[in-house]
Amino acid sequence: MSDDAPSTDDDAPPTDDDPADPLAWETLDSAVAYSCPGFDVRNEAVRLPDGTETEFDYLDESPSVVVLPFTPDGDVVVIEEWRQAVRRVNRSLPVGGMEPEDEDRAAAARRELREETGHEADRVEFLTSVEPANGIANALLHFFVARGCTPTAEQELDHNESIRVDTTTVEELREHIAERETRDGRTTLGLLYYEAFGTAEE
Template identity: 55%
Template structure:
């Protein structure tokens, strides 16, 4: 990817950069680690910096052939309520092998075949749907880069149809629904939908694809 920054911007970035002298896992649990880096700041002082270390994830905005959206209602323990959102999940090591499911459309340089494979798997596992029209890369974001190294790869899934039973993890409590896109957009705009991944995907789609 071409670096579009000016020389002044690159110099400023260099002046702001921290030096990492060492790194280690401070706490490990299923799904993510808490990592601590030994860092030196631009002024020469040093400290430790803790952050969540986790694999990349995919988020899917799945459209049916009628233009409706497949959504999930999932219990979220951290906020103590049911959350309406989009199917999403962690990219697994086996996802790098590629997929023979549906063709990709305009995937983009940040969305390798492994991410499409992960998107197809997560869509099937959480909803029982498959994207007969393929996947299209929407945007890649760092949603919480002050406290985590998370990278979320958002995809559109086209012409989704129910094809199989779901395959939920033991700690997933999920119901599936199909909603009108305009209703989902209204929920995002008025704040009824608070799921950050869903807000990002819907607004990006609205701004760049509609």
């Protein structure tokens, strides 16, 4: 079985309006209002179902991968990273945007794991895809489980990444989530989804 799950229409954000649905908005115009590394702010002129014409702004960004990495002993590889928006160190799973050179989502997951933690996986398994904030963003997160992760490479951090690597047990990570010590939404969703449903290969 391939590391990557087959792509489906459900995995990609919609690119066209759906005029068949009476709730659908009609997009009249679309332009980037502001651009920065990581995302754009897009401004669109839209027509609502009642005929009202107005504007809508949202964050426009590339899909990302989230990796739940397990060592051969069953521990979880986590990162601790400074997050300027909330002014604190954030404990989380490795996360990063897909790059044009990535062959597929699984390749992106392997690359992000290696770059952020220096670990490489024996295999990766697709978990799920979610739209975490589709009221304000077209962000799409692809979750993967990585098995047999060992520290065989050097970190390759971006200029604005401040990251240290640690390991923990599943039980400790779950407890940190329960006690609200881990507040990262991607980490919370990734672990709880995995514990509830596992992967397609399990």
